[in-house]
Amino acid sequence: MRTNLAKFIACLVLLPALSLARPVAAHPHVWTDYWVEAVSDQDGIVELRFTWRFDTMFSTMLRNDLKIAKMNPEAIKKLRDKAFANLKNFHYYIYIQHDGAEFLPQSVKDFSARDHGEQIEYLFTIALPKPAKTVEVSLYDEELYVDIGPPMQDGGAPSGIMAKAQPKPQAFVTASARNGAKPPVCSQDAGITKKHPMWGDYQTYTARCAAEAP
Secondary structure, three states: OOOOHHHHHHHOOOOHHHOOOOOOOOOOOEEEEEEEEEEEEOOEEEEEEEEEEEOHHHHHHHHHHOOOOOOOHHHHHHHHHHHOHHHHHHHHHEEEEEOOEEEOOOOOEEEEEEEEOOEEEEEEEEEEEEEEOEEEEEEOOOOOOEEEEOOEOOOOOOOOOOOOOOOOEOOOEEEEEOOOOOOOEEEEEEEEEEEEOOOEEEEEEEEEEEOOOO
16 A cells, blocks of 8 residues: 555654654664765854765655656755655754754755655755854664664665664765865764664764864
8 A cells, every 4th residue: 555655754753743643663764874064164163064865765755755757946845845844843863062062953054955866865054053163963863763874884775873783884974164264173983872662772973073273
């Protein structure tokens, strides 16, 4: 039986505004690889640019149910409004520390989408509340409706944070600068290990960046 988009995405928490109850025994329905770019200005790190790449099955469902034949401005608006905007209620699964202070984003800018072969990619930017000397960022969905993690070294389809035999992640953090500033110095490593009541432990990953002195 074919599931309509609204009902399916509600289960994935991509349209939580429908107020459908989540089942207790949650498990991932979407697998997503992410990359993050830290951007510096003269005053410090000012924004984070994200790329998300969805698994092929979910990408196909988005195209079919939103009737997206090609990725154009109309299609991008559909994706933003129907399969992204309400993630602000879950701060886009993004956890940020800037100069030691927690920041859970409630808005993004420059949202776009594009095709990567059969997969759909989202691109968007989060502006920090103020320029920061240090930034730490992690992405995960604590309830594991969306298994979001960095790309792993074995390549292929997104392997996610639930993989039992955890390979090392590929490089998923980059840095850039504008207005004559120096790019921040960034590194990546394993973050905290989270525990799901049904699926057990899963590994998160953290990007850490420090602004260079001008």
